[in-house]
Amino acid sequence: DVVLAISAGALRQYLQHHEELPNAPLVAIAPINARTSGRQAEMPGNNISAMSVALPTYAEDPLDRLFAFLLQKKDDIRPQNKRIVVIDPGHGGQDPGVLGPEGVKEKSLTLTVAHRLEKLLKMHQDAPVVLTRNDDYTIDLPKRLEIVAESGADVMLSLHAQMYFRTDPQGVMLFVQSQANWTDPGVAFDEDTSLVLAEALKRSLQAGGFKVHPVQELPVLPLGQGNLPRVMIEMGNLGNALDLSMLQDDTRQQDFARALFDGLNQFLTASQGDR
16 A cells, blocks of 8 residues: 655645545544644545654744744734835745646746736835735745834735645635644734635735635734734635636736735725724
């Protein structure tokens, strides 16, 4: 038999979209020094097992460094055209992200859409637009979150794409941080604003003709910790012909960026009215 070793998180994500599994035993692996330490993966099927694997211990736990940057919502709401938006294009440099057919790289697609959204924002507001990376270079997750934390951001969008074992999953997925991943007792957990932002983005994307799945609340590391309004956007499945065509087409890329811009505007307008 062939044993496929896969991370527990990746396996959970796979099972959300597929009823069948490869005909081989699966081992879900999680490091014992992660913040999920002590939890066993609960997954259906008789051919799946979960285990913890001891990883090397470093002087500084990378997760401790990751959660050192608290992304906090601003109490003094600025006028709508003064809001600081952070765009986080996933991956970059030596980290290509997922790979699609004919070498299509997630890192290139996320950066292209980020630049398109950046231009739209700069045309309509006076506040700076912050990109966690503005070119093809490697930047780790703690550094990304440090940029967000120090930018004075009012809102954050993290751009990604996916690649599945099967080609039929299609559409945009929106994620907000789960309360299960909240560990700081000093700041009240409040994801209402992130959910409102995600729903505004969903409506706008649907109006632009994009298929969008229901917003999901999951422990998502790229979103860090804090109560800053922020959403991770999985723009599509590179293994799906329709999604791939959309993500490679200049016109649809611009439509996607415009939909994100419109959704952001809806959210910022509503929050301005709540002052």
